[in-house]
Amino acid sequence: MDINRLATAYFQYLLNKADEERKINREIEESVYYKLLSAVVPAKDLKTVFDRYRQKSDSFSDTDWHTLNSKIIQSGIVVNDKCVLFHGGAKQIKHEIKPVSFSTHPGYAFWHAKKHHNHQPNGKQIFIYILRLESNAKLRACVDFNDSDYGHENEVLSQAGIKIEERQRKEAFENVFMIEGVVHA
Numbered sequence: 603m604d605i606n607r608l609a610t611a612y613f614q615y616l617l618n619k620a621d622e623e624r625k626i627n628r629e630i631e632e633s634v635y636y637k638l639l640s641a642v643v644p645a646k647d648l649k650t651v652f653d654r655y656r657q658k659s660d661s662f663s664d665t666d667w668h669t670l671n672s673k674i675i676q677s678g679i680v681v682n683d684k685c686v687l688f689h690g691g692a693k694q695i696k697h698e699i700k701p702v703s704f705s706t707h708p709g710y711a712f713w714h715a716k717k718h719h720n721h722q723p724n725g726k727q728i729f730i731y732i733l734r735l736e737s738n739a740k741l742r743a744c745v746d747f748n749d750s751d752y753g754h755e756n757e758v759l760s761q762a763g764i765k766i767e768e769r770q771r772k773e774a775f776e777n778v779f780m781i782e783g784v785v786h787a
Contacts (some may be wrong), residue, residue, distance in 0.1 A: 608730055609780060612708040623709070635685040636706055639758065645674075645677040652744045652759065654703075656752050660749045666698050674701060678742040678761065681705040681735060687758055688784065689731040690715030697765045698713050706756040708732070716776075723726075734765065741787035754766040761787065 608629065611622050630636055644652060655662070662670075681687075687704035690711035693703065705711050708730070715728035720760065735741055742761045747753045753786045765786040774780045 606732075606782075609708050609730075610645065612712070621657075626709075627707075628708055629657055635682055637708060637758070638682065639679075639685070639745050642679055643747045643748070644744050644746050646675045648677040648744050649746065652746060653749075655759065656749075656757075667762070671701055674744050674759065674761045675742050678744045681739075681741045681743050681758060681760070683739045683741075684737040685735060685758075687731075687733045687735075689733065690728065692726065692728055694729055695731065695766050696768075697763075699762055701761045701762050702764060704733070704758040704760060706758060710755045710757075725777060727779060730774070730780050731766065732780060732782045734783075735785045735787070738765075739785065739787045741785060760785075765787070 608626055611626050651670050654666075655670050661755055685706070687706065688708045688711035689702065690703050691714060703714075705714075711730050740766065744759045745757065747756055767784045767786060768781055769784065770782040771779045
């Protein structure tokens with residue numbers, strides 16, 4: 603899977619090319635790594651705290667974040683180091699002390715990045731990350747693609763303590779930066 607081609611194609615979709623989106627979705631959903639992740643059912647104790655995170659992360663205390671991270675490390679899956687992950691937001695990520703939300707789909711990363719600015723082109727920067735895991739990484743995460751409320755986002759919630767090594771940065775549009783990099787767990 604050529605991730606640069608997929609990301610570029612997705613951004614072309616954002617310029618009203620719906621046929622491109624269907625092709626991208628089909629290619630992503632047919633990839634081995636997507637199929638592996640979509641088959642995962644989180645352990646019950648991890649599912650409980652993951653659902654709480656999805657509903658109330660804005661009000662999480664340090665204790666809540668610690669509990670979530672502990673459950674991810676204890677019960678989460680090890681993400682295959684060939685998997686490509688996307689992240690979108692209003693701030694850059696380098697070394698994260700809390701679990702980090704990724705997606706296996708570039709569109710959800712872009713949507714989340716825009717959400718931080720109320721989906722308005724207000725001149726503020728947004729960052730879209732296209733990330734691979736370092737070879738033999740042991741990144742633990744929680745996934746639940748089958749969740750009826752949030753499964754469509756293809757979220758991969760990683761353990762805390764990851765580091766992002768930036769390899770390339772490109773301004774795709776005004777104040778919209780695509781950053782390719784590697785995740786170190």
